[in-house]
Amino acid sequence: MSELKIEARVLSKNFGNIVAVDCLSFEVGSGEVLGFLGPNGAGKSTTMKMLTGFLAPSGGTASINGHDIISDSLAARRIIGYLPEGAPSYGEMTVRNFLEFIARVRGFSGGEARRKAAAAIDRLNLDRVPEQPIETLSKGFKRRVGLAQAILHDPQVLVLDEPTDGLDPNQKHEVRRLIREMSSEKIIVISTHLLEEVHALCNRAMIISDGRLLVDDTPAGLIDRSRYHNAVTLVVEHPERVASILSEIPQARKVELREGELTVFPAGGARLFEVISDAVKEHGWAVSELRLEAGRLDEVFRQVTQGAIGK
Amino acid sequence: MSGSGKLGVNQVINVMRRELSGYFSTPVAWVFIVIFLVMSGVFTFYIGSFYERGMADLAPFFQFHPWLYLFLVPAIAMRLWAEERRAGTIELLLTLPLTTAQVVLGKFLAAWLFIGLALLLTFPIWLTVNYLGNPDNGIIAAGYIGSWLMAGGFLAIGSCMSALTRNQVVAFILSIVVCFAFLLSGLPMVMNVFTEWAPQSLLDAIADFSFLSHFAAISKGVIDIRDLVYFSLVITFWLLANTIVLEIKKAD
Numbered sequence: 001m002s003e004l005k006i007e008a009r010v011l012s013k014n015f016g017n018i019v020a021v022d023c024l025s026f027e028v029g030s031g032e033v034l035g036f037l038g039p040n041g042a043g044k045s046t047t048m049k050m051l052t053g054f055l056a057p058s059g060g061t062a063s064i065n066g067h068d069i070i071s072d073s074l075a076a077r078r079i080i081g082y083l084p085e086g087a088p089s090y091g092e093m094t095v096r097n098f099l100e101f102i103a104r105v106r107g108f109s110g111g112e113a114r115r116k117a118a119a120a121i122d123r124l125n126l127d128r129v130p131e132q133p134i135e136t137l138s139k140g141f142k143r144r145v146g147l148a149q150a151i152l153h154d155p156q157v158l159v160l161d162e163p164t165d166g167l168d169p170n171q172k173h174e175v176r177r178l179i180r181e182m183s184s185e186k187i188i189v190i191s192t193h194l195l196e197e198v199h200a201l202c203n204r205a206m207i208i209s210d211g212r213l214l215v216d217d218t219p220a221g222l223i224d225r226s227r228y229h230n231a232v233t234l235v236v237e238h239p240e241r242v243a244s245i246l247s248e249i250p251q252a253r254k255v256e257l258r259e260g261e262l263t264v265f266p267a268g269g270a271r272l273f274e275v276i277s278d279a280v281k282e283h284g285w286a287v288s289e290l291r292l293e294a295g296r297l298d299e300v301f302r303q304v305t306q307g308a309i310g311k
Numbered sequence: 312m313s314g315s316g317k318l319g320v321n322q323v324i325n326v327m328r329r330e331l332s333g334y335f336s337t338p339v340a341w342v343f344i345v346i347f348l349v350m351s352g353v354f355t356f357y358i359g360s361f362y363e364r365g366m367a368d369l370a371p372f373f374q375f376h377p378w379l380y381l382f383l384v385p386a387i388a389m390r391l392w393a394e395e396r397r398a399g400t401i402e403l404l405l406t407l408p409l410t411t412a413q414v415v416l417g418k419f420l421a422a423w424l425f426i427g428l429a430l431l432l433t434f435p436i437w438l439t440v441n442y443l444g445n446p447d448n449g450i451i452a453a454g455y456i457g458s459w460l461m462a463g464g465f466l467a468i469g470s471c472m473s474a475l476t477r478n479q480v481v482a483f484i485l486s487i488v489v490c491f492a493f494l495l496s497g498l499p500m501v502m503n504v505f506t507e508w509a510p511q512s513l514l515d516a517i518a519d520f521s522f523l524s525h526f527a528a529i530s531k532g533v534i535d536i537r538d539l540v541y542f543s544l545v546i547t548f549w550l551l552a553n554t555i556v557l558e559i560k561k562a563d
Contacts, residue, residue: 049562054562088398088403090400093329101325102407104325105407
């Protein structure tokens with residue numbers, strides 16, 4: 001296996017007059033966990049449906065390891081494991097029968113198919129429920145069945161559409177752990193509207209809105225774009241008075257008071273934290289909380305996606 | 312595309328096996344079989360006057376099959392694709408390394424085998440005529456083959472209609488209408504529409520489209536290659552249409 005790569009070239013999709021995906025071009029390489037981030041209806045799912053061969057692009061194309069998704073769709077689909085949105089599966093089948101069906105369609109026969117299904121059951125901790133009809137399972141288990149189906153043939157490329165949507169925090173944690181475990185040596189593309197997920201899972205994030213690629217960066221790089229990056233927040237008695245003093249500091253660009261929290265934004269690359277802690281000592285303020293902000297992903301997300309609508 | 316050859320057949324069988332197992336893990340299968348058996352019994356004995364005719368054959372049994380299928384086969388066919396759409400599994404199925412044709416064929420064969428099973432379960436009536444008299448079992452076998460082929464034609468139409476819409480009721484009604492047209496195309500009520508103006512060659516062609524005339528020919532015990540070709544062509548045509556419709560509308 002030489003290069004492991006997804007390459008999309010001006011990938012586009014229209015539904016009638018509605019442009020769902022607008023000339024999306026990107027490359028993803030081995031070891032990357034790419035998060036598609038965007039508001040609902042941004043075109044994340046549509047892009048994934050095109051990559052996995054479910055929807056034909058209206059324009060442009062993409063290739064998975066050199067296999068074109070239009071002209072060589074079957075070969076492309078063989079190396080992809082796909083979890084569609086909502087993790088659909090055949091509810092009346094038992095977990096084991098369903099996974100063995102997938103294994104056979106994936107080209108494993110007889111004993112090999114049974115071994116692959118058993119291995120996937122093991123990997124996703126489904127060993128308490130293999131003989132249960134899928135429709136009787138809880139949402140978390142159903143999602144795991146969907147993941148088991150996607151990873152069963154140890155695919156080089158994993159495409160997961162909102163893998164943790166609708167799960168409780170414990171289940172989310174577990175699904176993320178599984179994805180992280182698999183992430184080396186593979187390409188993983190996940191879509192999500194949960195910002196924390198990008199932070200927890202991805203080493204690259206693409207913000208998509210109205211079918212267009214707005215930002216392509218690492219999660220850390222995204223956070224750096226936040227105006228909160230390196231800002232200092234404090235909770236203090238008499239915040240109005242403190243605010244007026246702090247706004248005189250040359251390193252502070254702006255001071256905001258919101259819900260009892262005072263946030264000071266740095267001017268340029270100023271190191272505010274030291275300056276403010278010195279000020280606290282000097283004036284003897286009664287500070288109950290003082291923290292350095294890393295940056296807020298949700299704020300970057302809003303800024304980027306709403307800025308795009310404004311344009 | 313590499314859908315042909317041994318692997319292709321295997322994939323069709325994989326899809327078919329999954330479908331068949333699906334039928335029997337829900338009550339749909341048993342309800343269908345029971346209704347089919349009860350209805351064919353009612354038609355044969357009450358309306359077909361099976362006993363009163365005093366003849367040891369299964370003509371009264373087979374003669375109502377077209378009408379039985381007209382309603383029961385669309386009921387089986389309507390869920391073929393509509394159900395996949397409702398559950399979202401169509402996205403799973405069509406992103407597996409399967410061609411659309413393999414999926415269409417696998418699902419069709421499963422439903423057809425299932426109807427075949429329901430048909431085979433009518434064997435007590437065959438035992439009955441053999442007990443009562445000495446029927447020509449060759450004709451009866453031909454009747455069964457013709458009936459099953461005709462069911463295949465109805466089913467292919469129904470499968471295509473199911474791919475057209477995500478609404479099962481709409482799929483059901485559409486298939487009944489199209490099946491009805493195919494069923495009656497040789498009868499005067501349809502032919503009268505055309506006799507005034509259409510040329511004879513077209514009239515013959517339309518009359519030739521009738522399920523009834525081809526089924527009648529086979530169930531008389533005459534297995535004519537043309538009748539077999541006719542049903543194979545009907546099935547092939549509608550399954551091809553099904554594949555095309557699906558390619559176009561799969562994400563709707």
